[in-house]
Amino acid sequence: MASLRPIRRLPTPLIDSITYRSRPATHCFSQSCRNRATVGLDALDASKGDRERIVILGSGWAGYVLSQRLSAKYQTLVISPRSYFVFTPLLNSTATGTLEFRTALEPVRSKRKPNIEFMQGWADDVDFGRKMITVEESVVDPHQGKAMAEDRREDHSTGEVKSEKKGLRKEGKRWEVSYDKLVVTVGCYSQTFGTKGVKENAFFMKDVGDARRIRKRVLECFEVASLPTTSEKLREQLLRFAIVGGGPTGMEFGAELSDLVHQDLSKLYPDLAPKVRIAVYDVAKTVLSMFDEKLGKYAMQTFRREGVEVRTSHHVQELRPGLPRTGSDENMDDVADSQGCYTLTTEEDGDVGVGLCVWSTGNMMNPFVQKALDKTYGFPSSSASITDGKQPDELDTKEWMIEKHPKTGAIIVDDRLRVQLHSKTSPSSDEKPASSATMTDVFAFGDNAMIRDAQLPATAQTAAQQALWLGKRLNKGDLESQHFTFKNLGIMTYLGNSKGLVQTEGWLGDISGRAAWLIWRGAYLTMSVSWRNKILIPVYWFLNWAFGRDITRF
């Protein structure tokens, strides 16, 4: 475990010769601010008072939504490597210029919620016995805003990230902070299945930095393709966009990209738009497999009409920078001459040159869950209660572990979202069944957890429902008498050209086409968190309808 460096306290800061004259009228010493402690752990403890401190690890759909729900009867402390929440369903729209990036973001720190404290850092370790979290600082962190596809300590990242890191220490300073209740909602990383070159060269779509990179690169491909020095062959490859993963995220990106090309870029680059090729690759035989057959067929028809090629049963083998090497064309195999293009290799099609490759094939367990929460502990008697009636004197002699799903590595929780423990059985005594226990003050949900024997989809809907349920229970204090049940509100996706799919189990049934698109937009507008974004999103929809998307590239 990392050592804790206490905060150094200098006697009194030297009065600076540059004096500061505050404007009292606008300064905040009002009631609403009094609960906020921003500097130092002592200040945090002082402002906590006699409240319980709930520490939430992560600021995604699970952690952020819970933090918003918890009442001021708790001191809520969010610890996350990024300082904002991403409204992920709108990321595709921001990547293609239909919306501005910030419409998909909400800062964790907010004037409206002075009971929420925030520390920007990576959760590094947990001591369940002492009820302490170790945090590594991450404010000046080059990974920020980008999807993670591997442990940050195994740095295979691009040159840009590496050099930004130069001059910064490899590991941030650490500190410890105590909790009364702990919520593990760190989410998942992007899954690459170890495919060669993908971690380094693919464009992911998990965070706002990813969306920004994609938007910039797509527009850059058009600009390079329009240069008089660009050969017809390079032009073809610049304008070929590959998407790997036929789930809703990948398909929606294809649809939005097709809209951008047809509705806007075709007017600015009339000679280039017909050369554009958008292809979605998936290893499975179908895409959007969660929709029933009729809707799936409609989706395929719509994509075909929009020129989005769906290449199912394709196996990606590699993604590397530079253009495909061909014997006949010597100049083309130089990375320096490839204008940022990539070569995508599939078992079925061989090497194909692409302008960019968006990777969206699902989740990989978070290294924090995989490593930090994979230790053995003494029985945390202040936090856990035995579930299977073992004797208390047996407890001390056993080593305990967090129970995880054997395949996905997700934390197993009960239907109150409480983390489950089991005693470690030594290999020699495997006839003796393991004991099991429940952590009464450690919760986990969202993508990094799984309710025992329940197969809930790894979606924003699931995470948000769990967060709202847990928040309500904690506010009311009636957790013991309640159980979480998932209510499937349906699934939806955008297909491009103002058409969508909505599939519900309720009275609404299945809808496709323009009505489904309107429901899609309406649902996300309703769900968006702040009034700022509830106003901005329709303003941008209107502006882009009236004037076209903003194609400024910066």
Place this chain on the structure above:
Amino acid sequence: MASLRPIRRLPTPLIDSITYRSRPATHCFSQSCRNRATVGLDALDASKGDRERIVILGSGWAGYVLSQRLSAKYQTLVISPRSYFVFTPLLNSTATGTLEFRTALEPVRSKRKPNIEFMQGWADDVDFGRKMITVEESVVDPHQGKAMAEDRREDHSTGEVKSEKKGLRKEGKRWEVSYDKLVVTVGCYSQTFGTKGVKENAFFMKDVGDARRIRKRVLECFEVASLPTTSEKLREQLLRFAIVGGGPTGMEFGAELSDLVHQDLSKLYPDLAPKVRIAVYDVAKTVLSMFDEKLGKYAMQTFRREGVEVRTSHHVQELRPGLPRTGSDENMDDVADSQGCYTLTTEEDGDVGVGLCVWSTGNMMNPFVQKALDKTYGFPSSSASITDGKQPDELDTKEWMIEKHPKTGAIIVDDRLRVQLHSKTSPSSDEKPASSATMTDVFAFGDNAMIRDAQLPATAQTAAQQALWLGKRLNKGDLESQHFTFKNLGIMTYLGNSKGLVQTEGWLGDISGRAAWLIWRGAYLTMSVSWRNKILIPVYWFLNWAFGRDITRF
């Protein structure tokens, strides 16, 4: 001169297996698009028809405004290393979150103006005899969006830029394009007076990438300062913001930063806001010296009340990464531990640790003007006419040069904005006066030019008035009978806390305070180019008034 690589034309592009089905309804083959040629020089020539081609170098206040003004009777070709125009007076607002970045941007390519062609590249050379420009491509260019403080070929840039460049060739491909009329509006670079470390470490404020870096860094400083691992001493330095240059840009940034701190950050970080120090350094005895004394005094009072310290008669000696080295504190002098802070050294105050230093001390001549336009030419008889009645047979025996201001290096133009030539007199024959000539089809204005014997301010107002005047003359074809005269519409600046200064020579007179701020906002809203931004800017003003600035950092 660089060699020209002709565009390779492959016989016929191989039909890709991924076929593309276009949506005819949304495709653009309408009248308004017919004039646009996007791919290749042949297409450019074909769409030119019998029109004259006006090539504009640069997309700032001079070049962009002219391109918007020119009618479709010309084929307008803008060549610029960046693909957009920056509405510079709003940059400070975007850097502090009062406005979104894109509200200060307009793309050069626009659906509304199909007669404007664009090529993204650096003007590299001009052949006045053949009427040809050599262009170096710059789409995938790491300098994009950032202020330039030196020739891009002398790369002293930060690690980030350098590594992004890795894998890209050091010089882009070049091509030639012909012009009928040429307009040199490449603007200026940022002046650092060779101050040590400034090019590498200062935050400039000329382009949108600069504004984005500043916004991110300011918010980052607060977040790092709030970490429990941050010492009181480091905190003090993180929250000290230095601005060098007491002109309107620097002072306005100080004012907007003070607003951000008082109006928003004070609520989110109540313990940190009182520790913030904002200081403006200037080598002169006064700041905002273009305003008359009464307004200047009002400005100083306002700044004082807002806690913006003005340190006149200060000489900056160095800006380096890391914190000031002090004997007593060994841990502090390590760059890796400085959390991105800098040390600013002035002759008067010695070393001071700062969170960031914004550099805004004026203009340096553009290297294109300084180097590429500093050659000797044979007399370009198709383009120039002798102004002082020399014999035509004398012309061929002389070497001609573009006339420049001896101190600033600005291109000297006549009151029709036409570039002036003078014959090169050899040192041995200095008794013989130089002949002079006027280029009839080469224009220069904005920051990189100077009307002979006129001292116009190097402002957006000057450049825009010149652009509008020249556009009108060229559209009407009455250049010969007209002269440009500058009409001083007054100067204005923002002082923070909803106060401003307006000074006009006309009936409006001098105004200070809230009314001046309203005029300031109104003027910029009126001047903003597109309807998109005319709608977005007040929407953001409203949202930030209602909900506070967006402090999301990404």
